[in-house]
Amino acid sequence: MNDAAPDSLAVGFRDVDATAPDKIIRCLDCLQAMAVGRAYKARALDLLGLEPGASALDVACGLGDDVVRMKARGVRAVGVDRSRTLIAAAQSRHAGSGCEFVVADAADLPFADGSFDAVRIDRSLQHITDPGRIVREMARVAGRGSVVLCAEPDWGTFLLGGRHCAVSERIQHDWIRTFQNPWIGRELSGLLADAGVVDIRQDAVWLPTHGFAESDLLFEVDANARHLSAELPEALSWLEAYRRGEAYAGVLMLICWGRKH
Ligand SMILES: C[S@@+](CC[C@H](N)C(=O)[O-])C[C@H]1O[C@@H](n2cnc3c(N)ncnc32)[C@H](O)[C@@H]1O
Structure with missing residues (x-):
């Protein structure tokens, strides 16, 4: 059962063009903008082993910042996303960067077999109906020996602070269940293996938020607590205390990569 507040971020990311994009953006x-966000992305970028002249694909690229980072390594850098709104924003924000942005569904990538030297996806398999199909499609467009990399949270590791643990636990529980694939982080190595990726390795980075604004932007704490207060009135006092200084939340990001056989 999905007990979370309606129009949650996790639902919006499944089909950005069917929702109001401001919150998503x-x-x-x-x-x-978060140092820890940039840190795990820098680690994931290094693991692609990009050499100048190579080609790299970011699947479900969103606003395209990771495509620009790949481009800065001297490669042909391509980003695809199913959202026309986000691809238009990426094209406008990164005009003149030399990056290529394409509207496409991750389940049906418009590229020939073996087109890229590196293929990545970041925080998107958590939202997509058939993640196994997406990872197989990523492996299909990767050349033999190319790196295929996935970076996803595992919402089973989500930690929401606050003094009244029963309320924190209930908000966590409801939030986790808004995701299509909440346990995707721990599933990545199996999905890569099924897609014919070998030499699979895994790393994890803790992604903490600090202060109310960050927690609320990433985890929608305010909306979730208010929604819960219809059933548990103490959720409102929990929210006040959380706002006043107990705001702490985090989740483990799993980075899993290997080479196309
Ligand atoms: C949380 S965002 C991550 C964006 C980007 N990778 C980043 O790290 O900032 C999830 C992205 O997945 C995209 N998405 C969801 N389903 C998709 C699909 N079937 N094919 C391609 N993109 C999809 C959304 O439009 C959104 O841009």
Whole structure:
């Protein structure tokens, strides 16, 4: 059962063009602005082993910042996303960067087999109906020996602070269940293996938020607590205390990568 507040971020990311994009864009920009967000992305970028002249694909690229980072390594850098709104924003924000942005569904990538030297996806398999199909499609467009990399949270590790643990636990529980694939982080190595990726390795980075604004932008704490207060009135006092200084939340990001056989 989905007990979370309606129009939650996790639902919006499944089909950005069917929702009001402002909240989605603020959430994406918030993570890019956080030092810990940039740190795990830098680690994931290094693992692609990009050499000048190579080609790299970012699947479900959102606003395209990771495509620009790949481009800065001297490669042909392509980003695809199913959202026309986000691809238009990426094209406008990164005009003149030399990056290519394409509207496409991750389940049906418009590229020939073996087109890229590196293929990545970041925080998107958590939202997509058949993640196994997406990872197989990523492996299909990767050349033999190319790196295929996935970076996803595992919402089973989500930690929401606050003094009244029963309320924190209930908000956590409801939030986790808004995701299509909440346990995707721990599933990545199996999905890569099923897609014919070998030499699979895994790393994890803790992604903490600090202060109410960050927590709320990434985890919608205010809306979730208010929604819960219809059933548990103490959720409102929990929210007040959380706002006043107990705001702490975090989730583990799993980075999993290997080479196309
Ligand atoms: C949380 S965002 C992550 C964006 C970007 N990778 C980042 O790290 O900032 C999830 C992205 O997945 C995209 N998405 C969801 N389903 C998709 C699909 N079937 N094919 C391609 N993109 C999809 C959304 O439009 C959104 O841009």
